[in-house]
Amino acid sequence: MTQARKSLARFCGLAALVGTILPPLLFMLKLMPHNAMQQVMLVAAIVWFVAAPFWLKVE
């Protein structure tokens, strides 16, 4: 796997983790509606499971 692909996977993985926790935080602060929060979290979940295998090395 090239370094570039791993870097991309790391970026996407981190973005997915942020996309998993930021929407509920924004919802809690009443800055994001519930439906939108759920949709962003679903997209983040998909991105995470695509990116994580390229990023997280199994020792």
Place this chain on the structure above:
Amino acid sequence: MNQNAASPADTSQSRTATEFEREPVPQQALKGPAAFWGMYAGEHTAGTEFMIGPLFVAWGADAASLLFGLLIGNLMAVLTWRFLTAEIATAERLTLYYKLERIAGPWLVKIYNFANGLLFCFLAGAMITVSATAVGQFFPAGVIEMPTFTSTLPTGPAWVLACLAVGTAMTFVATRGYGVVAQVGHFAAPWMFLIFLACGLVTLGRLGTTNIWELLTPIEGTPQAISFLGIAFFAWFCNAAMHLGMADLSVLRFAKSPKAGWASSAGMFLGHYIAWICAALLLVYWVRHHGVDPQEGKDPGTMVNDAVGWAGLACVVIAGWTTANPTIYRAGLAFQGMLPGLSRTAATLLAGTLCIAAGIFPAFAMNLLSFVGLYGTVLAPIGAIIVVDHFLAHRVGIEADPAASRGLVFNGSVFVAWLVPVVIAMYAYVAHDVFASYLPLPSAVACGLIYLGLSRLTCPAATGVSS
């Protein structure tokens, strides 16, 4: 709570599962601390966490008991891992099974294997139950009647079909080995923890407060069925089989230093503290907002779907699947140990069938607080025998590894020392309704003392051999 997820060795490559089983792990196979921190964080964020938090609410736990009881109990669990399990694991570098065989003889290991395998099946059954509640969310409301905390029997044919579908899929994958599932579990771990956290945040947002103390205070009239001490003991001993019972010797024997035992704090404080409290908040919302009776509860699938949607449902399924799968696989291995003529596939199918049967009956998942205490009560005493053998044998004049040195196939001292406290503990649980999590510690201490006393008579050090 996961009693038997994959070890760092297992997650990396299935070959290590068959390596060093009857010899100390060599220096070149040792692993750095990162593998253990990741493993513990992942394996203690399981599907059953979605049940345990709400069950505390159902049992009327108050805020102080929950917040401080869990803190102390989890700390005690970490200390047990660090100063008992990891010390012995890194000194001996043997699996629990081989160490036990050296003390108790191969026949007793078979009995232990059977007990372990059977308990694994009930635990995996609870995970199937939790996952099936998520599957139900993909059908129109009412098609699959969800069980409540008071359910003991299947809620209907649709529920049975849902459990059959989930359990069959898990068993099929388990027959293929669990390398892929273990990897999915490894990848999913950080995301799953954030889903638990998200459930907590969404609940706080919906209830319009961040005062967790107030939210965790039971509504007036809720009977308190669990005390501060009960919660602390539950947190300490819900994984008793792993730490005090020494099952994690098989994992920590790969650690370079006993300091790897501190890695268990990742699982305890992320999974068994934050995740449990977040899961508890889900039921608090349903009690306060929808008027649900806390003692009836609400199934995890419905609560998580309502809070965070499909991502949450995926988490419930994945958390259940990735932890049930190795449990089914290892239950199969345990049965294969009992019945060596059985192929691994046949043994896994047998284990899977038992798990599905257990999963169909919600009684196991809904009584998880008691079940894990009994699980520890049966298996933790074996760890006490290893503790006596490792730390005390030379000091008190009994022989270390007596079965190995004397060629015993069945060490009667171990059997009596194991059986007597467990039978008394089961009597206390059944006849006197003692909370199950109070039982592993006295059972283990009694087992260690009885073994020590009997071994002074039957296996004194530096005396003539008599089998």
